[in-house]
Amino acid sequence: MESHARSLPEHTSARPESRPDWLLLTAVLAVAGALVRILWFTPVELRQGVAQKIFYLHVPAAFIGLYFACGIVAVSSLVYLWLRDERLDLVAESAAEIAFLFLSVVLVTGPIWGKPVWGTWWSWDARLTLSLFLWFVLLGYMLLRSAVEDRSARARFSAVMGVLAALLVPFIHMSVYLFRTLHPMPIILKPERPSLPNEMLVTLLVSMGAFALLFAALLRRRYRYAHLREGVVAREEELA
Amino acid sequence: MRERTRATRILLILSPGYKDLAFPIWLIAREDAGVRIRRDHARRAGKHFQLNGKAPARGRRTPLAPRLASRYRSTVSAPTPPTAQLVVSAERLSRSYGRRRALDNVSFTLEQGQCLALFGPNGAGKTTLLRVLAGLLRPSGGEVSVAGVPLPGGAQVRAAVGLISHQSLLYPALTARENVEFAASLHGVPNPGAAALAALTALRIVERADAPVRSLSRGMQQRVSIARAIVHSPALLLLDEPYTGLDESGARALTAVLRERRENGAALLLVTHNLHEGLELATQAAILRAGRFVRQDSRSSIDADAYPEIYRELAGALH
Amino acid sequence: MLEGAWLIARKDLSIEYRTRSAFLAALAFALVSVVVFRFAWDPTTVTALDLAPGVLWVIFTFSGLLGLFRSFGVELAEGAMDGLLGAPVSREAIFLGKFSANLVFVVAVQAVTIPAVVLFYNLALGSEWIALAGVAVLASIGLVAVGTLFSAMALNTRMAELLLPVLTLPFFVPVVVPAAQATVVLLGGRPIVEALPWLRILLAFDLVFLFACTSVFRFTVEE
Numbered sequence: 028m029e030s031h032a033r034s035l036p037e038h039t040s041a042r043p044e045s046r047p048d049w050l051l052l053t054a055v056l057a058v059a060g061a062l063v064r065i066l067w068f069t070p071v072e073l074r075q076g077v078a079q080k081i082f083y084l085h086v087p088a089a090f091i092g093l094y095f096a097c098g099i100v101a102v103s104s105l106v107y108l109w110l111r112d113e114r115l116d117l118v119a120e121s122a123a124e125i126a127f128l129f130l131s132v133v134l135v136t137g138p139i140w141g142k143p144v145w146g147t148w149w150s151w152d153a154r155l156t157l158s159l160f161l162w163f164v165l166l167g168y169m170l171l172r173s174a175v176e177d178r179s180a181r182a183r184f185s186a187v188m189g190v191l192a193a194l195l196v197p198f199i200h201m202s203v204y205l206f207r208t209l210h211p212m213p214i215i216l217k218p219e220r221p222s223l224p225n226e227m228l229v230t231l232l233v234s235m236g237a238f239a240l241l242f243a244a245l246l247r248r249r250y251r252y253a254h255l256r257e258g259v260v261a262r263e264e265e266l267a
Numbered sequence: 268m269r270e271r272t273r274a275t276r277i278l279l280i281l282s283p284g285y286k287d288l289a290f291p292i293w294l295i296a297r298e299d300a301g302v303r304i305r306r307d308h309a310r311r312a313g314k315h316f317q318l319n320g321k322a323p324a325r326g327r328r329t330p331l332a333p334r335l336a337s338r339y340r341s342t343v344s345a346p347t348p349p350t351a352q353l354v355v356s357a358e359r360l361s362r363s364y365g366r367r368r369a370l371d372n373v374s375f376t377l378e379q380g381q382c383l384a385l386f387g388p389n390g391a392g393k394t395t396l397l398r399v400l401a402g403l404l405r406p407s408g409g410e411v412s413v414a415g416v417p418l419p420g421g422a423q424v425r426a427a428v429g430l431i432s433h434q435s436l437l438y439p440a441l442t443a444r445e446n447v448e449f450a451a452s453l454h455g456v457p458n459p460g461a462a463a464l465a466a467l468t469a470l471r472i473v474e475r476a477d478a479p480v481r482s483l484s485r486g487m488q489q490r491v492s493i494a495r496a497i498v499h500s501p502a503l504l505l506l507d508e509p510y511t512g513l514d515e516s517g518a519r520a521l522t523a524v525l526r527e528r529r530e531n532g533a534a535l536l537l538v539t540h541n542l543h544e545g546l547e548l549a550t551q552a553a554i555l556r557a558g559r560f561v562r563q564d565s566r567s568s569i570d571a572d573a574y575p576e577i578y579r580e581l582a583g584a585l586h
Numbered sequence: 587m588l589e590g591a592w593l594i595a596r597k598d599l600s601i602e603y604r605t606r607s608a609f610l611a612a613l614a615f616a617l618v619s620v621v622v623f624r625f626a627w628d629p630t631t632v633t634a635l636d637l638a639p640g641v642l643w644v645i646f647t648f649s650g651l652l653g654l655f656r657s658f659g660v661e662l663a664e665g666a667m668d669g670l671l672g673a674p675v676s677r678e679a680i681f682l683g684k685f686s687a688n689l690v691f692v693v694a695v696q697a698v699t700i701p702a703v704v705l706f707y708n709l710a711l712g713s714e715w716i717a718l719a720g721v722a723v724l725a726s727i728g729l730v731a732v733g734t735l736f737s738a739m740a741l742n743t744r745m746a747e748l749l750l751p752v753l754t755l756p757f758f759v760p761v762v763v764p765a766a767q768a769t770v771v772l773l774g775g776r777p778i779v780e781a782l783p784w785l786r787i788l789l790a791f792d793l794v795f796l797f798a799c800t801s802v803f804r805f806t807v808e809e
Contacts, residue, residue, distance in 0.1 A: 108805055160756050167753040174743035178365055183805045184739045191732070191757070194798055198760035198791050205783055206763060261366045401672050404809045426674035434665030440601045449597050453590060453673035479604075495669070 054244035057237035061230075069230040081140040083230055085133060087238040089158060092129025095242055096122050097161065097196075100168075104189025107182065116182035117257065119189055120172060121249035125242060127165040133158050153203045160199050164192050178260070352378045354414055354427075354503050354534035355400060361408035361558075362395055369395040371558035372409065377503070382525070382535040384549035386542060388582045392558040393538045394433070397505045400536065401430045414502045426454060429501035431509045435492040439481035443467060443491040446480060447498050454499035466494035469527075471520045486512045493521060497528065504528060506537045510544055522548065542575050554581050590675030594683025599690060601660055608656040609691065612649040616699040619645045620706055634707035639769035642703055643725070643762045646696060650729050651751055653691040654737040657684055662741055671807060681734065681803035685796075688730045696722045714772045717781075721772065724785065725765035727792040732757045735799040738806045764788050 065083045072079035099122040107115040137155045138148040149155075168188055175181035223231065355377040362370040369392045377383055387393050398404040400413055402425045411418040414427035430436070437446045444463055451459035451466075467473045470490040480488055489512045496504065504525070510518055525548055529535060539545040546552060552569055554562045554577075561581045602609055623641045624634075661667040670680055700722065704711045711718070733754055740750040764784035771781040 160759055163756040170749060170752055174745055174749055180742060187802045187805050190802060191798060194794055195757055201787055202760045202763045264366045403668060403671055422674035425672050430672050432665055432668055436665050436669035438601055438666055440604045452593050453675055
């Protein structure tokens, strides 16, 4: 950890921030391209109409936010408790923030899609509910990080929370599903996981790819920021 | 460097010792063994607290720390054989908070019956040093062992140490007796009630033993806090400004108790601002500044009249 | 074997018994809430049976949090935590001791609140009370395990009082939902078999989180 701390300043000075972030630029272009394809080059679904196009944003955001971003938070938290490498803590911090962003997209697009299809803004759909609780957990995670001054304590506390959150998800999942099976919801059109026509499937995959790229770019950028910030803090400590 | 430490850590994970992460139960069993050993030791050394600090005959027993260490070696594997009589050995000990080095390559040894008086201005790292030796902080560099066990040494080290901190470490809602008894039973002392009574007697506070600590004055609380720290006859006593708040009778009682502990083979580390009271018990003295020992002397070579001048010079600019 | 845990739990309980402040506060909070909740709903449209389970478990959650603050607050006031950490007991034993004392605290609050709900809500509670007590204990284990761990962390932060509920409530979802649903089954006089899936979740949660929280507690106190 100490040797790591020593490596920080070289790292920061070797990376002038004026250079454009090509990965992020590509990711933004990819997302824009995916949007164009979604809007103009994908057929309108018969039953749900134009509203169904939200599907191509909602599902990739959920998939990448839930599995990738939260997965990274959980794994790097666990490994941090073993190796105590500060970088793992920073990765967890960055991934959690982006997971929060992606889940926010899920929670915003969900009701927008739900209103025309289900006839109501919010239904306690199992997956949507799970996302909501996970969103709260991430919010708590970020609050916890902001509330601890000491860096080592902050890293340990948030890693502990990350690990416990990973254990929590299956339980929320079980409760939410059991709740639903025992309490049939008022008639809703459940958007079943259908066999998508080819064109729609391709659009979904394109969108998924674009979101994955966006996630990677944001993660890298956010991590760099965290790295720089820690470098500044460490320098301040040294001077103090 | 980083690669090597990480490799070591991975090895550590794979080694059976790291099971304590995954199997707390196993760990509890192991630490229970530590308590058992401790209790065994305490039973033999148990008669330390004769009333009014009267010391038992000297030379009657084998010295305390090696006996302790050999016990540990027989049940819990101790990687390095302890040097006889050494209670503390610190070799290039460092501790950092983030990048600030609170302790920077501190080396010293402390044998049984020795008392190191540690002086230094605020923020010099005195408290950090005590907390590292008490097993409350991990050292971030160097080799330290306490009672023959290398740090961080877990329950074995903590069993051998008594700490008087700048906080009282007491529960205000409980009585003095309950507080001390609780500490005694946590340390596995065989008859915690009697041990607590003896410790409170030694500090001359036995008549207030059943008063809740919150009703006691600051000085009285300090006496209870000292009783709490010595009740398990630790091989190493760490004292952070122990005289704070004590009146004259309290100070005398404390000095008597510390003498008696020393004569029974305990090592003392006394942190203080007061040069006079520090030098009274010391067998050696050191001045800590900005995390480093800037001067180390044995007591016999110290001229008590000249020492304040030396101290002012060395600690001066910051003080 | 769990001698250290027992000593710590006994110490905590005797402090609580001496002062009684947290227990009485939590109890008063629970009873007031029971009454207020009943008044806030229109009894002609919402039956007591529909209301009671949810009310019970929301109240237990919050009154439990009151007790958890006290648990580590006691240790921090005079630095007593250093005394615990400096003693030759394992961190796991410290956690289990704290956990046990908190569990007793929460169950004691429940032991008064459940009869109060039955009384104020005019519920007919026959022999199911044993099963209900079982559900309460099962749920409390999970609540207290998670709550104890988080209060150990939250007390070392700024704005601890605010942070603890925000951190723990999402974790309480798989406890409160199954417990409330099982209570619905029991109070409705339906066969207990219907509650079994819920009880299974509770039991699994207890086992997983008691083990996990005990294991990671050491990371919240080391330095």
